[in-house]
Amino acid sequence: MTALESLRGKVAVAGVGHAGLGAAHGYTEMEILAQAACRAVADAGLSMRDIDGLATCSSSATMWSMPVAEYLGLRPRFIEATMLGGSSFVSHLLPAAMALESGQCDAVLVCYGSTQKTAAFGRSEGVKARSLLDPQPYEHPYRPLQPITSYALAAARHMHQYGTTREQLAEVAVAARKWAQRNPEAALRDPLSIADVLNARMVSDPLTTRDCCLVTDGAGAYVLVRADRARDLPQPPVYLLGSTTAVWNRQISSMEDLTVTAAAESGPRALGMAGVSVSDVDVAELYDAFTINTLLFLEDLGFCRKGEGGAFVAQGGIAPGGRLPVNTNGGGLSCVHPGMYGIFLVIEAVRQLRAQAGERQVPGAEIALVHGNGGTLSSQATAVFGGPATR
Amino acid sequence: MENESRDAGPQARYFAALARGRFEVQRCGDCDRHQFYPRTLCVHCGSQALQWAAPSGEGVVYSFSVVRRKPEAGGDYNVALVDLREGIRMMSRVEGVAPDDLHIGMPVRARVRDGEGGPLVVFDAQGVAA
Numbered sequence: 001m002t003a004l005e006s007l008r009g010k011v012a013v014a015g016v017g018h019a020g021l022g023a024a025h026g027y028t029e030m031e032i033l034a035q036a037a038c039r040a041v042a043d044a045g046l047s048m049r050d051i052d053g054l055a056t057c058s059s060s061a062t063m064w065s066m067p068v069a070e071y072l073g074l075r076p077r078f079i080e081a082t083m084l085g086g087s088s089f090v091s092h093l094l095p096a097a098m099a100l101e102s103g104q105c106d107a108v109l110v111c112y113g114s115t116q117k118t119a120a121f122g123r124s125e126g127v128k129a130r131s132l133l134d135p136q137p138y139e140h141p142y143r144p145l146q147p148i149t150s151y152a153l154a155a156a157r158h159m160h161q162y163g164t165t166r167e168q169l170a171e172v173a174v175a176a177r178k179w180a181q182r183n184p185e186a187a188l189r190d191p192l193s194i195a196d197v198l199n200a201r202m203v204s205d206p207l208t209t210r211d212c213c214l215v216t217d218g219a220g221a222y223v224l225v226r227a228d229r230a231r232d233l234p235q236p237p238v239y240l241l242g243s244t245t246a247v248w249n250r251q252i253s254s255m256e257d258l259t260v261t262a263a264a265e266s267g268p269r270a271l272g273m274a275g276v277s278v279s280d281v282d283v284a285e286l287y288d289a290f291t292i293n294t295l296l297f298l299e300d301l302g303f304c305r306k307g308e309g310g311a312f313v314a315q316g317g318i319a320p321g322g323r324l325p326v327n328t329n330g331g332g333l334s335c336v337h338p339g340m341y342g343i344f345l346v347i348e349a350v351r352q353l354r355a356q357a358g359e360r361q362v363p364g365a366e367i368a369l370v371h372g373n374g375g376t377l378s379s380q381a382t383a384v385f386g387g388p389a390t391r
Numbered sequence: 392m393e394n395e396s397r398d399a400g401p402q403a404r405y406f407a408a409l410a411r412g413r414f415e416v417q418r419c420g421d422c423d424r425h426q427f428y429p430r431t432l433c434v435h436c437g438s439q440a441l442q443w444a445a446p447s448g449e450g451v452v453y454s455f456s457v458v459r460r461k462p463e464a465g466g467d468y469n470v471a472l473v474d475l476r477e478g479i480r481m482m483s484r485v486e487g488v489a490p491d492d493l494h495i496g497m498p499v500r501a502r503v504r505d506g507e508g509g510p511l512v513v514f515d516a517q518g519v520a521a
Contacts, residue, residue, distance in 0.1 A: 137402065138428040139482045141511050144470045145458045152456035153472055160454070160495040204470075205457040205490070253472055253482040254428075258454055 005273055009391040011097045012230035012237035014107075015044025015223040016347045021336050022187050024115050024217040029058075030071050032219035033113030037072060040221035045234040046107060051223070053078035053099055053108030055092035059085075059339050060126060068111065078105040084245065085374025086287055088112075089220070089343035090381035091245040096224050106225065110346075113219030114338035139251055145204050148212060148290070150252035150376035152204040155292035157258040159206065161307065164295065166206050168310030170197035172291040173210050173333050175319035180330025182320065182360035187214055188334045197291075211291040213331075218338035220347050227391060238350045239391050241367075242274030242384040252376045259307070262380040263300035263371060271302075271369075274384035278302045281384075282365040283352045284324060285345040287373035288331040294318070297371050298326075301382065325362045328352060342372035346383070353387035366390055401429035404443070409510035412503050414448065416479060417441045427479035448501035450475040450514065457490040469493055473514055475501075485514045492516075 017039025020032030033056075041048055054076040058064035065081040068074075078099040080092050089110055096108040116126070131140055144150060158164045174194055180186035192210065200208035230237035246262035246269075249255050271277060278301060286297040295309030303324060304312040312318070318326035329335045329348040336344055349368035351357045366389060372381040399407065401417065405428070408415045418425045419433035420440035432439050455471035467490060474480050485499055499514035 137406075141506055141508055142470050142482050142484050143458065143468065144456075144482065149456050149458060149470050153454040153470070156456055156495065157454040202457075202459045204459065207456075251482075253480060258472075 005275070007097050007101055008241050008273060008275065009239045009386065010227055011100045011224050012227045012239045013222050013346065013350045013385070014225045014230045014233045014235060014237065015040040015042070015046065016221070016350045017043055018218065018220045018344070018347060020113065020115070021185055021218045022216050023118050025118050027115065029113040029115045029119070029219070030067065032115065032217065033068065033111050033221070034071060036113060036219035036221040037109055037111045040111070040223050041109065043235060044223040044225070046223065048072060048074070050107050051109045052076055053096060053105035055080035055089070055096055055108060055110040056112060057081050057083040057088050059114070076105070078108060084247065084379035084381065086289065086340040086342045087245065087372030087374035087379045087381040088340060090243070090345060090370055090372030090383050091379065093224070093240055093383050094243040094245070097240055097243065100224060100226050106229070108224040109221060110224065110343065111219070111221035112340060112343045114340065115217045116339045117215055117217045136251060139253055147376045148207060149204045151290040151292055152207045153252055154258040154296065154377060155206050155290070158292060158295065161259055162310065164310040166198055167194055168314055169206070169211055169291040169295070170194045171313040171316070172288065172294045172318070173197045175313065175316060175322070176288060176327050176331040176333040178319045179328050179360055180334035182358070183330050183335060186330035186335040187216055188330070207290060207292070213289045213333055213337040213341070216336050216338050218336045218344070220343035222343065222346055222350065236354045236388040238353045238388075239386045240383065241276065241386045241390065242270040242272070243382065244269035244273065245379065245381040247379045250375055250378045255377060259296070261296050261300050261373075261377050263297050263382065266380045266382040267301035267371070270382035270384050274386075276367055276384060278369070280367050281369045282325070282367050283328055283349070283362045284326045284369045284371070285328070285349050286326055286371045287341060287345060288327055288333050289337070289341065289373060291333070293373055294326065296377070297373070301369065301371060320360070328357065328360050328362060340374070342374070342381070345370045345372055349385050353385055401431055401441070405429045406509065409503055409512065412510075414445060414501055414503050414512050415443045416446050416477065418444050425477040425479045427481050446475050446477045446479070446501070449517070450499050450501065452485065452493065452495050452497045452499060453480060454495055455485065455493055471514065473499055481512070483512055483514050485516060488516050
């Protein structure tokens with residue numbers, strides 16, 4: 001057994017919380033982050049004074065972990081602030097697990113908040129600021145509508161190479177909506193048909209507005225502790241069985257094959273560490289910033305062969321009652337997407353494995369796979385969680 | 392290479408050549424592979440023995456997307472990824488082709504033109520007058 005494999009099941013999520021989903025009028029992102037953090041800490045049966053590890057990052061503030069520590073009144077012995085875009089709060093799992101297992105700290109709070117929908121400084125200003133602070137001189141002059149155009153380029157290539165259809169992409173959005181209809185916290189719950197997705201306004205071919213994730217506010221948090229301690233806390237422990245992050249490129253123009261993401265590396269590594277195969281996975285939470293993401297990740301993670309993602313999701317394959325429950329909260333497409341969505345993947349997986357997911361509960365779910373994506377198909381982070389009976 | 396500034400990094404060197412109407416990319420003197428975009432090391436083998444050369448300019452569309460915009464905002468435009476014969480890929484756009492006529496696999500040829508923010512490499516469908 002490698003040192004990495006020996007971390008399997010050694011830490012557990014003891015608490016989760018969220019705040020400000022949808023539109024957090026009148027609140028700052030720090031305020032809703034702190035509300036989510038307080039809920040996660042309380043859910044874990046702990047107090048903020050017990051938190052001695054902090055993992056967080058922001059898409060605008062480069063030194064974000066310091067104001068968060070200051071605001072929450074923490075003096076963390078472990079800080080993880082790696083910024084990998086939306087996958088960050090999945091990629092924070094492994095370093096946090098190492099810090100807990102080594103004894104560097106005893107309780108890690110992972111947290112994120114954004115008021116991108118209601119803040120005066122909005123998404124368009126953010127895009128403009130990033131083009132100055134983080135220039136991409138070989139892409140920006142061609143005015144890709146980022147991040148949408150990058151994902152559209154991947155979708156177009158997948159359609160060309162494998163015969164994937166817009167209807168199959170639309171299936172992903174329709175399945176997400178059907179799950180959202182079972183989740184009272186989801187932003188969009190009205191019925192959505194394949195035709196609705198196809199007939200929505202085209203943004204960057206072949207993606208319409210309904211192939212794209214929501215733009216919402218929202219904050220999320222979870223608390224990690226060592227497994228032995230988790231068993232003494234109020235909630236059923238959800239064990240971290242495996243976790244890995246992979247980055248192959250940043251820009252879509254530097255991606256070798258637009259139909260294969262670094263999830264093809266992070267997935268097998270995380271599953272290997274967990275000692276489970278995809279056939280053991282009861283529920284999958286896959287970062288669906290755009291409909292093409294879900295197809296790519298189903299293929300790269302090994303749920304189906306390369307090119308067969310479209311067929312996998314067809315006829316409600318990932319909707320309630322389908323072959324694999326995917327994005328059971330409604331996903332970034334229909335539940336919530338505050339700029340970076342990764343933390344909500346973890347929160348939903350934990351709720352499913354605790355059997356606390358209400359009407360959308362996957363019966364008997366014991367193994368959950370979480371997959372975070374960041375940038376423009378750039379960073380890929382996979383985690384495997386097991387329910388209380390898996391350790 | 393004429394007019395090459397010995398003090399400029401590869402990015403400035405690339406755009407300076409474009410400003411003179413010349414599209415030049417790097418080829419590694421050690422592994423003999425081309426790379427795009429220009430760097431201070433070879434992304435394939437790590438060597439710093441990089442040379443500049445004008446590519447053939449011939450490529451094929453690897454993927455593309457049409458960004459939809461209201462006519463009053465300037466109308467639709469395409470963003471393409473083009474694979475050059477030298478084995479490199481770059482983001483660009485294909486000019487002079489209606490969105491419906493643009494397709495993956497289409498042969499294209501590079502051309503340097505002035506853009507809003509400076510000189511730019513764009514592509515024309517091969518056989519179509521620029």
